[in-house]
Amino acid sequence: MSGPSTYQPNNAFLKWFEARLPLGGLIHSSFVVYPxxxxxxxxxxxxxxxxxxxxxxxxxxxxxxxxxxxxxxxxxxxxxxxxxxxxxxxxxxxxxxxxxxxxxxxxxxxxxxxxxxxxxxxxxxxxxxxxxxxxxxxxxxxxxxxxxxxxxxxxxxxxxxxxxxxxxxxxxxxxxxxxxxxxxxxxxxxxxxxxxxxxxxxxxxxxxxxxxxxxxxxxxxxxxxxxxxxxxxxxxxxxxxxxxxxxxxxxxxxxxxxxxxxxxxxxxxxxxxxxxxxxxxxAHIVPEWYYLPFYAILRAIPNKLAGVIAMFGSILILAFLPWLDTSRVKSATFRPLYKQFFWVFVLVCLGLGYLGSRPAEGGYVIAARILTAYYFIHFLIVLPLLGLIETPRPLPNSISESVLKKAAVLLAIGIGAASLLVMTPSAFAQGHDTPHPPRNKWSFAGGFGKFDEAQLQRGFKVYKEVCQNCHGLSLLSFRNLADPGGPGFTPAQVQTIAADYKIQDGPNDQGEMFERNGRPADRFPPPTTWKNEAQARALYNGTVPPDMSVLAKARSYERGFPWFLLDALPFLQYQEHGVDYIVALLKGYKDKPPEGVTIPQGGYYNEYFPGHSIAMPPPLTDGRVDYTDGSPATVDQYARDVAAFMMWTAEPHLEARKRIGFQVMIFLLIFAGLMYFTKKKVWRDVHAH
Amino acid sequence: MSAAEPTRRDFLYIATGTVGAVGAAAVAWPMISQMNPDASTIAAGAPIEVDLGPVAEGQVIKVFWRSKPIFIGHRSKKEIEEAQKIDPKTLPDPQPDSARVKPGHDQWLVLIGICTHLGCIPLAHQGEYDGFFCPCHGSQYDTSGRIRRGPAPANLAVPPYEFVSDTKIRIG
CATH class of the missing domain: 1.20.810.10 (Cytochrome Bc1 Complex; Chain C)
Known part of the structure; x- marks a missing residue:
């Protein structure tokens, strides 16, 4: 049905070219007539x-x-x-x-x-x-x-x-x-x-x-x-x-x-x-999800060298598979026993993936050891033996179409399994004894979420009057405050805001550094209360106040099974771990630590902070920032406003992302539908046989 | 097979192909657009103010605006006269001196210091016309920055600028 000689270009130039470099023939035989x-x-x-x-x-x-x-x-x-x-x-x-x-x-x-x-x-x-x-x-x-x-x-x-x-x-x-x-x-x-x-x-x-x-x-x-x-x-x-x-x-x-x-x-x-x-x-080092099964194998073995060998071995063993599987029958369709062991093996791999994402302690380690052992048993014992003891079902005389129906069932199972494999939990910024932050309602959550301009402006006010003494916002420029999808300040307002800040510039003609008023193109200047990290540590109980630019994406908390799976699904998606944590933290101060908890000198008890001892004193008090739009001047409102503002500084193109995303989804649905019907037309003659 | 079928099939193929092509073009756009100046570069290209006070007569200083060298020359009487007396019609790129300076500020010449030939920076106070000389390919400009001889096709460009006060200009 195929062969390099079947390609006969009609065009004179293509003929001339083909005689000198048969590129067209190669493509034709490989991707056109290839049976x-x-x-x-x-x-x-x-x-x-x-x-x-x-x-x-x-x-x-x-x-x-x-x-x-x-x-x-x-x-x-x-x-x-x-x-x-x-x-x-x-x-x-x-x-x-x-x-x-x-x-x-x-x-x-x-x-x-x-x-x-x-x-x-x-x-x-x-x-x-x-x-x-x-x-x-x-x-x-x-x-x-x-x-x-x-x-x-x-x-x-x-x-x-x-x-x-x-x-x-x-x-x-x-x-x-x-x-x-x-x-x-x-x-x-x-x-x-x-x-x-x-x-x-x-x-x-x-x-x-x-x-x-x-x-x-x-x-x-x-x-x-x-x-x-x-x-x-x-x-x-x-x-x-x-x-x-x-x-x-x-x-x-x-x-x-x-x-x-x-x-x-x-x-x-x-x-x-x-x-x-x-x-x-x-606190918790996890590789990307696609390495998790191998990471679990590495950690399952209590010896460093043996662990590394087992991990690499678990991948390299695949190369020997053609000789480890002794059965002459290829397809699991005709191998009743292998089919079962195949699905067991899939579950073992998924299980190892899950265990790779868990801390290496307690029952997780025992489970990982059992699954690791099974992983190798599958290749080294099950596959060689199966070929000897299994009686395959009779093979059909030629390729049959009945398999296609079976494939539809498998497709459904496979998509389920694949999505399970994909949805592994993110890293968690917290310890195990901290409660889950309560979920808040956010205007920017969901598929069509948008920032609330007034809220971002209030959040900026809280940042400016409370946070910025200690926390930088180094990745943000004043001009961003007027960007579409942001707090919606006018360029004139941005000029005024920028001019309020002193920016170090220079050197001038005399070689001196000097201070000038900020301009929209400038970044936010560093905090004024500390000059460098060493000074911050000396001032703030050994810690450096983190920069707030991407903090809303740099903080998270563990959702746990099965919530982390649901968080990935359309209409249920949840990406607001960071802001919920920030709100909980800002409201999570307690005057007195609970019974049995001692807070070291210079620390403050916070219910949601990992380890509970935070160096930041409670930053917000009712009435500390004046709101002019009638919003309540409460800690709760301040916390939610400044968290929303931080979500915007962390993800300034969030609105554009969701807007373009909707257009892309609609387009792909239409295109996939058209491709489906085109495919049906193309294959109709084949299926009619 | 009825006669209508081939047409319907063709329509489906054309529709699928067209939608696919539109998608490909839409994907190409961000990949092309990303090479344009980014938001921080554009913001950094905002107008700048330059204090002319320290620039002595006969001196040419160089400042940068949008990463381009801007020449600011404080012309002497002789240089102004030379620039004004030549008949613009005889020049390769005819332009009177008055079109290249701001009215009432004849002594201040503000130019984008980039040779219009292939982008080198000309040297001030050099060449046969007392103006600028480009060392790369020998273009010669006069005291108004107009091309007089050499391969450059046009006069040195004048950037957008205005006098904020008698001794201060805003470029951009």
């Missing part, structure tokens, strides 16, 4: 989805590189610069950061499909191993990329992961120092990680070419797992597979867009909105 089994179900579209995601990540990544600065002093702020100032920068960054997760969602579905249908078996061993290599490269790329924003999780993730290599006897420490380019993770580390993060996607693209090449040599597997016997069993790749893949890419984009526009920080960690601090480790 694809007619019974492929929708699970087979994830290869195309992965190609799409690789392209999307490369394009958005190259764009982000145009605005990003790989330096420890500037990386965090350059990412915030992208989020605030660059045209559509917030969109491009959220596409890239969520795109990484989407890439892994797709690759896990792709891999489990291969496991279920035995796609790794003879003659597809090389194809499968190339896939394992791509997966390893993806993990490396994802890890390197997560370091770049230089937040707390970036820094400590990089520290923990590079320390894996210190487990190697004798040379481990030297290797780690070599990886770092210093005695700890630092600027040389960041710069080389940036370089490699840019390189590896192109290496992935190269291995993908080999992967596709190998696929086209041996042909695609299919749900029945027997080779196509005649032209009756296959259809040409274009238009059949092309349109089917396109339809699924559109559906996948819908899923992707939900995360980007409505819950963009759901899969991230609040701690990563705090700039890296080599002196403080976050």
């Amino acid at each position: 694809t089994p007619r019974n492929l179900n929708y699970w087979w579209t994830f290869g195309a989805i992965l190609s799409f995601m690789l392209g999307a990540q490369i394009v958005t990544g190259i764009i982000l590189t145009m605005h990003y600065t790989p330096h420890v002093d500037m990386a965090f702020n350059s990412v915030e610069h992208i989020m605030r100032d660059v045209n559509y920068g917030w969109l491009l960054r959220y596409l890239h950061s969520n795109g990484a997760s989407m890439f892994f969602v797709a690759v896990y579905i792709h891999m489990f499909r291969g496991l279920y249908y035995g796609s790794y078996k003879e003659p597809r061993e090389v194809l499968w191993i190339l896939g394992v290599i791509i997966y390893l490269l993806m993990m490396a790329t994802g890890f390197l990329g997560y370091t770049l924003p230089w937040g707390q999780m970036s820094f400590w993730g990089a520290t923990v992961i590079t320390n894996f290599f210190s487990a190697i006897p004798l040379v481990g420490e030297s290797i780690v120092t070599w990886l770092w380019g210093g005695y700890a993770v630092g600027n040389p580390t960041l710069q080389r990680f940036f370089s490699l993060h840019y390189l590896l996607p192109f290496v992935i693209a190269g291995v993908v070419v080999l992967h596709v090449w190998a696929l086209h040599v041996v042909g695609q597997n299919n749900p029945v797992g027997i080779d196509p016997k005649s032209g009756q069993d296959t259809v040409p790749f274009t238009p059949h597979a092309t349109i089917k893949d396109g339809f699924m890419v559109a559906l996948f984009c819908l899923f992707f867009a939900w995360f980007v526009f409505y819950i963009p920080n759901y899969l991230g960690h609040a701690d990563n909105y705090t700039q890296a601090n080599p002196g403080v480790t976050p």
Whole structure:
């Protein structure tokens, strides 16, 4: 049905070109006439989805590189610069950061499909191993990329992961120092990680070419797992597979867009909105969700070297799968026992993922050990034995269509499982003994939420009259106060507000620094009560008052199972952990700590602060700030107003994000619908047979 | 198969293709737009005020506005005369001196100090016309910043500016 010789261009130039470089023939034979089994179900579209995601990540990544600065002093702020100032920068960054997760969602579905249908078996061993290599490269790329924003999780993730290599006897420490380019993770580390993060996607693209090449040599597997016997069993790749893949890419984009526009920080960690601090480790270090099962395996083993070996082994064992599985029958459809063990294995992987997100203590560790043991038993004992004892069901004589119906059922199960896999909890900024902050009603919550201008203006007043003595707002410029989707000050009001501030400038012609009145383009000046962090520590009981610019995204609290799953769903989505925590904290002071709790000298008891001893004295009292719009001058109102203001400073393009998100969702629904009907038309003749 | 079917099928294909193309164009827009100056760059391009007091007669100072060098020259009587006596019609880019300075402020010449040939910064008080000379490709400008000889096609540009007082201008 196919072959390089079937491509006969009519155009004289194309003929001339084809005789010298048969590019058209290669594309024609690989992506047009290439025979694809007619019974492929929708699970087979994830290869195309992965190609799409690789392209999307490369394009958005190259764009982000145009605005990003790989330096420890500037990386965090350059990412915030992208989020605030660059045209559509917030969109491009959220596409890239969520795109990484989407890439892994797709690759896990792709891999489990291969496991279920035995796609790794003879003659597809090389194809499968190339896939394992791509997966390893993806993990490396994802890890390197997560370091770049230089937040707390970036820094400590990089520290923990590079320390894996210190487990190697004798040379481990030297290797780690070599990886770092210093005695700890630092600027040389960041710069080389940036370089490699840019390189590896192109290496992935190269291995993908080999992967596709190998696929086209041996042909695609299919749900029945027997080779196509005649032209009756296959259809040409274009238009059949092309349109089917396109339809699924559109559906996948819908899923992707939900995360980007409505819950963009759901899969991230609040701690990563705090700039890296080599002196403080976050309370709860968790890797990105896609590494969690392997992280659980690492922590399940109480020996450092053995843990690292088990973790890497759990991935590398996949490369030996073609020889570990002794059954000759490919598809689980005809392997009654393997089918059950396959689903057990899926649940074990999900379980390990959940345990990887939990603290390594108590029952969690025991459970992780049991599941880790089972993970290896599955590969080393179950698979080799099953092939010997299992009686497969009789295989059909040729590829049948009945599988398609089964696929619909599996699709539903798989989407459920995949969404479970995706929805792992975020990092939690708090200890375990603190109560949950109560949820507030926010005008900016939900799919169509908007900031309340009056509330933001009141919140700014609270900031100006109470907070700014100690807390900076370094990422905000005065001009932002007049930006659309913000507090709605007029440019003239902004001029007046800016002129109230003294900005240090210079040097002048005499080489002297001088003070002048602020201008709209200036950033908010640093707090006046402390000059540097050392002085702040001396003044404020050993702590530095945090900058308030992104604080609303840098604070969170644990929602717990099953709430964290519901928080990701349309209409139930919840992204206001940070502001709810801030309100609770501002109202959470108690004059007297409860029985049995002692607060150290210089600390104040706060119900919601992790550890309960906070260095900030109760900042708000009733009547402290005058409201001119008739809103109650109460602590409760102040707290909610200033929290809303902080949400805006943390996410100034929130309104644009939700507005564009709605347009994108509507567009994708229409496009996916059209693609569906086009697909039906294209396939009608095939199904009619 | 009825005769109507091919038409309906074609319409579906065209509609899907069109919607897809619109989507691709919509995706392309943010990727193009992100390369334009960002909000902080635009904000930093706000007007600046320059105090002319310290600029002595015959001196040319250089300040920066929107990352461009701005020449501010305090012209001598001789330089003003040279600029005014030449017949503009004989020049490659005809412009009288009066169109290049503010009325009543003949002695102040404010120019964007970028050669109109290929963007180098000309040197002040050099060249055969007592004005500016571009070292890159030899363009020569007179005491009004007008091109007199060399490859540059146009006079040195005058930035938007106004006198706030007799000794202070606002550029931008």
